[in-house]
Structures are given as C-alpha cells and as structure tokens.
Amino acid sequence: AQKVTQAQTEISVVEKEDVTLDCVYETRDTTYYLFWYKQPPSGELVFLIRRNSFDEQNEISGRYSWNFQKSTSSFNFTITASQVVDSAVYFCALKGTGRRALTFGSGTRLQVQP
Amino acid sequence: DAGVIQSPRHEVTEMGQEVTLRCKPISGHNSLFWYRQTMMRGLELLIYFNNNVPIDDSGMPEDRFSAKMPNASFSTLKIQPSEPRDSAVYFCASSLGQGDQPQHFGDGTRLSIL
Numbered sequence: 001a002q003k004v005t006q007a008q009t010e011i012s013v014v015e016k017e018d019v020t021l022d023c024v025y026e027t028r029d030t031t032y033y034l035f036w037y038k039q040p041p042s043g044e045l046v047f048l049i050r051r052n053s054f055d056e057q058n059e060i061s062g063r064y065s066w067n068f069q070k071s072t073s074s075f076n077f078t079i080t081a082s083q084v085v086d087s088a089v090y091f092c093a094l095k096g097t098g099r100r101a102l103t104f105g106s107g108t109r110l111q112v113q114p
Numbered sequence: 115d116a117g118v119i120q121s122p123r124h125e126v127t128e129m130g131q132e133v134t135l136r137c138k139p140i141s142g143h144n145s146l147f148w149y150r151q152t153m154m155r156g157l158e159l160l161i162y163f164n165n166n167v168p169i170d171d172s173g174m175p176e177d178r179f180s181a182k183m184p185n186a187s188f189s190t191l192k193i194q195p196s197e198p199r200d201s202a203v204y205f206c207a208s209s210l211g212q213g214d215q216p217q218h219f220g221d222g223t224r225l226s227i228l
Contacts, residue, residue: 043221
C-alpha cells in the first residue's frame with residue numbers, strides 16, 4: 001500500500017518569510033516518483049515538480065526548492081521569500097512503479113499575509 | 115498548447131437527475147484519469163484509461179457511476195441517478211505514457227446535487 005502524509009493542515013506566514021511544507025511517504029516499491037501540485041483559490045491543480053526515487057539531488061526553481069531524503073522518506077518543499085500569490089493548497093503525491101494513479105496527501109493550506 | 119479541458123465548470127442539479135461530465139485530454143496523451151475531490155476524502159482516483167481502455171475502475175463508488183472513452187480525445191463520467199453525496203469537484207487529468215510523466219489536470223467540474 002502507498003501512503004502520503006502531509007501533517008501540516010494549515011500554515012500562515014507573513015510575506016517575505018520562508019516556509020517549508022512537509023511530505024512523508026510510504027511505499028514498498030523500490031522505484032517510485034514523487035510530485036508536488038499547487039491548488040490556488042481558483043481551484044485548478046497545477047503541476048510543480050516531479051522527482052524519481054533514484055535521484056536525490058535537491059532542486060531549486062526560483063523561490064521554490066525541494067529536498068528529497070530517501071532515508072527519512074521525505075520530500076519537503078520550501079518557498080523562500082513567500083508572496084501573497086503563493087497562497088494555495090499544496091499537495092504532495094506518490095506514484096509507484098507500474099502504477100499510473102497518483103496517491104495524494106491531504107494537502108497543506110498556505111496563507112501568506114501581506 | 116491547450117491543456118486538459120473539462121466541461122461544464124459548474125453543475126447544479128436536483129437529486130435523481132443524470133449528470134454527464136466531459137473531458138478532452140491533452141493531444142498525444144494516452145492515459146486519462148478521473149479524480150474526485152471532497153473535504154472528507156481529499157483527492158481520490160475514480161478510474162483511469164490507457165489507450166482508451168479502462169484499466170482500473172476500483173475507485174468508482176458504485177454502479178451509479180460510469181465512465182467511457184470512445185476515442186483518444188474525449189471521455190465522459192456519468193452519474194445516474196445523482197445523489198447529494200455525489201457533490202464534489204471532479205477532475206480529469208491526462209499524461210503521456212507512464213513512469214515519471216506528470217499528470218496534467220483540467221480545471222475541474224464543481225458538482226452540486228440538491
């Protein structure tokens with residue numbers, strides 16, 4: 001069975017603060033893929049990043065960075081210098097080898113106050 | 115490039131009525147997914163197709179739900195008869211192949227059954 005846990009239900013920060021969203025996963029697959037999606041107030045789901053289980057390099061894209069640690073089964077997402085436009089629900093998701101469906105976490109609602 | 119297109123964006127109907135949700139995947143994508151999002155259960159997979167063939171429909175709640183994909187560019191999700199507990203946001207997503215290819219989501223259909 002696969003499981004994704006996002007323990008932080010809601011986070012509120014003030015603009016320009018850094019914030020880290022936690023994601024912990026469980027899977028018995030040796031090869032798997034991890035994803036982050038953003039759901040802004042308008043409701044659509046926007047793909048942000050994917051990571052293969054055999055690639056533990058951290059990734060940075062502008063103000064976004066992702067830290068993948070296989071040893072702790074975590075794939076955390078950090079937003080540096082947060083902005084009001086970052087306010088959204090963020091979902092972490094997992095897909096195992098041979099599976100096509102995503103297993104989503106319950107999401108973390110991020111509110112960035114001006 | 116056009117993304118996944120879903121229609122309608124919003125649907126309000128009375129209990130007992132038939133509801134049909136529509137999806138046009140991204141051209142060239144050969145996997146299509148229907149998800150449902152509710153406050154109680156989060157994002158859950160209903161069914162997915164590969165090359166227009168249903169592969170896994172174990173997430174379909176009950177016989178009132180049916181999905182079809184008559185060709186590579188169109189899929190429908192039908193609920194008949196509808197019930198208030200079917201109220202949710204229904205997302206369609208598509209992806210190319212399998213493995214680490216991300217699923218790209220449509221804007222969703224917000225369904226309210228009165």
